[in-house]
Amino acid sequence: MDTVTTPPRHPEKQHHIDQSPLKKPDWIRVKPSSSPVFRETQNIIRKNRLFTVCEEAACPNIGECWSKKHAAMMIMGDICTRACAFCNVRTGKPRLLDSNEPKNIARAVRQLDLHHVVITSVDRDDLEDGGAGHFADTIYAIRADSPTTTIEVLTPDFLRKEGALETVVEAYPHVFNHNIETVPGLYLSVRPGARYYHSIRLLDRVKQLNPMIFTKSGIMVGLGEKRNEVLQLMDDLRSANVDFLTIGQYLQPTPKHHRIERFVTPDEFDSYKIAAQTKGFFMVSSSPLTRSSYHADEDFKSLCLARGRK
Structure with missing residues (x-):
């Protein structure tokens, strides 16, 4: 049986209503997993009372990744303060932060024996620092429990949160990821609570603060963007x-x-990859099923090799 996403978790979120969904092409189809390792990963997540972006964002790669004990942790709850038109995470008033979450994440990382872990979060505009301190606490907890595990963070934009970015950078994740998501012309309809050039400046600021931290960003295609807009974004x-x-x-x-708006073909993804490599990115992952945390461990190793680091 072929599937693409898990059943909708949050039907109350309302955005553009699609009256005529496009038929999914063969290249976008994936098979669900029922492997024992998948269930083991699921049990570890449940026992530590954690959320994952794999589930909350209805990632199509969850079967493959969890069958390898790879899970992207989502901190600060499962309720977001924003309502992006592309995202499956619930929107509303978040709960109080769980002070035990960093050590629970660290325990799960050790139990899963992760060599590379991705930590992401919902947007927490309700918090004075946007949750930056919680990110830092989680990094420190993982490092104390699993010192050889490399840490990748996928953060919100910390819009109007002075000092928040500095707090996360000071904790020294190996990779700082912030997704730009789409071209600037689509921000009002796709990512209305964010600002394109703020996100660009955020990534630039990470390098200014610590040039040794790898920076990373990701986009979705098929939302109505034009090729020249994607090239300019690069x-x-x-x-x-x-x-x-x-x-x-x-x-x-x-x-x-x-x-x-359309399904981008594998050949087009290959073309985008070549263009991005030509523009100087050290690592490019471009395919229909590519996601920020998909094969993140393998990509990090390749990135280190490309930059001449161990």
């Missing part, structure tokens, strides 16, 4: 010295989210 990211770019197909979580 130039904007390279002007901010971003090292690693991910490009994947947007998949509509529910009929109430932003519609898919």
